Amino acid sequence: MLRIVVLVLLLNLFIQSECKQFTRCGLVYELRRQGFPEAKMRDWVCLVEKESQRTTNIVSKPNKDGSRDYGLFQINDKYWCSKTSTPGKDCNITCRSLLSNDITVASTCAKKIFKRHGFRAWYGWLNHCQTNLPDISNC
Numbered sequence: 107m108l109r110i111v112v113l114v115l116l117l118n119l120f121i122q123s124e125c126k127q128f129t130r131c132g133l134v135y136e137l138r139r140q141g142f143p144e145a146k147m148r149d150w151v152c153l154v155e156k157e158s159q160r161t162t163n164i165v166s167k168p169n170k171d172g173s174r175d176y177g178l179f180q181i182n183d184k185y186w187c188s189k190t191s192t193p194g195k196d197c198n199i200t201c202r203s204l205l206s207n208d209i210t211v212a213s214t215c216a217k218k219i220f221k222r223h224g225f226r227a228w229y230g231w232l233n234h235c236q237t238n239l240p241d242i243s244n245c
């Protein structure tokens with residue numbers, strides 16, 4: 107019996123560490139911790155909600171050009187991250203590192219993309235976040 111309990115607990119831990127979905131306020135808290143500016147916070151929350159449903163470990167289906175998008179910000183492997191085990195491309199990272207529950211690497215790369223292209227780099231933002239932004243007043 108005890109063994110089963112331990113097994114279930116371990117399995118739970120494994121599942122949790124494999125896949126993290128933030129709540130809206132949990133995401134706001136984490137983005138603040140990563141230094142995202144308050145003035146654009148609702149845009150970032152909207153973008154993340156449309157791109158990944160606030161989930162850290164998702165990889166998209168192949169895009170038309172065969173590239174894929176990774177993690178919370180759905181960052182593309184054509185320009186920004188390396189699909190190999192060696193860090194590379196413009197963010198000098200592996201794509202796998204974008205799937206971590208620790209969103210530091212993904213955040214740094216997202217800020218770099220934003221600096222170069224603004225929110226227009228993300229279809230999720232372009233198509234859904236120009237008129238109606240999420241309410242984070244209770245976060």
Ligand SMILES: *[C@@H]1O[C@H](CO)[C@@H](O)[C@H](O)[C@H]1NC(C)=O
Nearest residue numbers: 192193194195197198199200
């Ligand atoms: C990329 O990151 C590695 C460490 O992961 C570092 O040693 C290397 O100098 C970096 N390359 C560039 C071009 O920034």
